[in-house]
Amino acid sequence: MSRQMVRPGGRSARVQAAVHTAVRELEAELGRDGLTVPLIAQRAEVTPSTIYRRWGDLAQLLSDVAVERLRPDTAPQDHGGLASDLTAWAEQFLDEMASPAGRAYIRDALLGDPDGSNAGQCSAYAADQVDVILTRAAGRGEDTPGVETVVDHVVAPLMYRILFRPAGLDAAHARGLVAGLLEGDAAEK
Amino acid sequence: MSRQMVRPGGRSARVQAAVHTAVRELEAELGRDGLTVPLIAQRAEVTPSTIYRRWGDLAQLLSDVAVERLRPDTAPQDHGGLASDLTAWAEQFLDEMASPAGRAYIRDALLGDPDGSNAGQCSAYAADQVDVILTRAAGRGEDTPGVETVVDHVVAPLMYRILFRPAGLDAAHARGLVAGLLEGDAAEK
DNA sequence: ACCTTAAAGCAAATTTCTAGCTTCTAGGGA
DNA sequence: TCCCTAGAAGCTAGAAATTTGCTTTAAGGT
Numbered sequence: 213m214s215r216q217m218v219r220p221g222g223r224s225a226r227v228q229a230a231v232h233t234a235v236r237e238l239e240a241e242l243g244r245d246g247l248t249v250p251l252i253a254q255r256a257e258v259t260p261s262t263i264y265r266r267w268g269d270l271a272q273l274l275s276d277v278a279v280e281r282l283r284p285d286t287a288p289q290d291h292g293g294l295a296s297d298l299t300a301w302a303e304q305f306l307d308e309m310a311s312p313a314g315r316a317y318i319r320d321a322l323l324g325d326p327d328g329s330n331a332g333q334c335s336a337y338a339a340d341q342v343d344v345i346l347t348r349a350a351g352r353g354e355d356t357p358g359v360e361t362v363v364d365h366v367v368a369p370l371m372y373r374i375l376f377r378p379a380g381l382d383a384a385h386a387r388g389l390v391a392g393l394l395e396g397d398a399a400e401k
Numbered sequence: 402m403s404r405q406m407v408r409p410g411g412r413s414a415r416v417q418a419a420v421h422t423a424v425r426e427l428e429a430e431l432g433r434d435g436l437t438v439p440l441i442a443q444r445a446e447v448t449p450s451t452i453y454r455r456w457g458d459l460a461q462l463l464s465d466v467a468v469e470r471l472r473p474d475t476a477p478q479d480h481g482g483l484a485s486d487l488t489a490w491a492e493q494f495l496d497e498m499a500s501p502a503g504r505a506y507i508r509d510a511l512l513g514d515p516d517g518s519n520a521g522q523c524s525a526y527a528a529d530q531v532d533v534i535l536t537r538a539a540g541r542g543e544d545t546p547g548v549e550t551v552v553d554h555v556v557a558p559l560m561y562r563i564l565f566r567p568a569g570l571d572a573a574h575a576r577g578l579v580a581g582l583l584e585g586d587a588a589e590k
Numbered sequence: 591a592c593c594t595t596a597a598a599g600c601a602a603a604t605t606t607c608t609a610g611c612t613t614c615t616a617g618g619g620a
Numbered sequence: 621t622c623c624c625t626a627g628a629a630g631c632t633a634g635a636a637a638t639t640t641g642c643t644t645t646a647a648g649g650t
Contacts, residue, residue, distance in 0.1 A: 335565035368561035
């Protein structure tokens with residue numbers, strides 16, 4: 213996480229934690245649009261210039277916080293088979309990401325991310341989850357597609373619609389993507 | 402185009418044009434990061450408050466300009482067959498969108514877009530282009546997938562990688578996506 | 591214990607943003 | 621054609637934000 217690893221223990225770490233906490237608290241209290249750097253600084257008991265110097269601006273700070281919140285907190289559930297594992301995961305992914313909150317985090321993560329490292333992190337989270345599912349399936353002796361294939365055929369279409377076409381996204385579509393992937397070319401690559 | 406249609410002829414239109422032009426000129430001269438509302442206002446010979454009132458903030462103004470620049474200026478080339486038409490289009494799409502400039506426009510378009518209408522417009526541009534290709538192929542009697550299928554299998558994966566995984570994107574990948582789509586399930590839907 | 595130095599604090603200067611009020615002008619009606 | 625009206629644009633002062641130079645603090649190494 214780019215801007216995170218700064219003098220791991222000690223004052224810097226405390227400031228970072230205080231600022232992140234302040235962002236989350238204020239976001240809950242005032243909503244995404246009520247946030248300002250001076251406000252956050254005050255809540256975190258830090259001077260605004262500290263935030264400007266460490267994060268550059270509000271967008272980059274929010275991007276860092278958003279990535280944290282997009283990190284999956286649990287491993288994908290095991291339903292005993294590749295198809296059901298992937299389907300369940302895709303449905304849950306869609307659920308979390310397509311919610312107003314999820315979309316806000318995705319946008320924030322992309323937004324204040326000059327070098328693309330935060331976006332890359334988000335993508336890595338999804339790829340890791342998928343990898344867990346595929347590895348598990350392979351362990352069972354199932355024929356599995358590659359992670360890249362799943363990302364292209366399931367994750368990407370979902371994310372594209374979330375970002376570019378707010379309407380008409382439901383669990384059925386997610387299921388359809390997984391089904392299309394598995395029947396079409398499960399062994400590819 | 403959301404904020405564009407304001408008193409089509411007359412002063413408003415002139416102001417809008419002046420502001421958009423100013424954005425493009427200044428972006429060329431100073432780069433994306435040198436832009437500020439007061440600067441743009443000065444170049445456009447307009448008061449800053451006019452920009453704030455009409456667009457809200459810099460992000461929304463840039464979003465409008467970005468969408469304009471993402472509008473395709475020509476119909477997809479006709480290579481005589483669905484496979485080659487789609488392949489060529491995908492390669493060109495990737496080329497334009499994955500360039501630093503293209504990525505900046507996509508980001509800007511998504512960024513200052515509270516209601517998602519600009520993002521929807523971008524998506525519609527791509528869907529329209531694809532539709533032209535598919536309709537043309539159908540006219541030749543070819544078996545074609547639906548627009549949605551092409552969007553899910555080609556456009557979405559490309560866009561996802563452009564946004565989330567800056568590295569490792571090339572024309573070969575675009576070709577592979579099209580090939581996978583056409584051999585796997587050309588008649589689906 | 592003592593340096594070194596990255597990072598935080600402070601405060602002044604600058605810039606950007608907001609808001610209230612005035613002026614202009616395109617478009618419509620008499 | 622000549623008003624009238626309403627939606628924008630202009631102007632300005634005040635509030636809020638961002639930037640910047642300098643000082644102080646405290647981790648981490650010697």
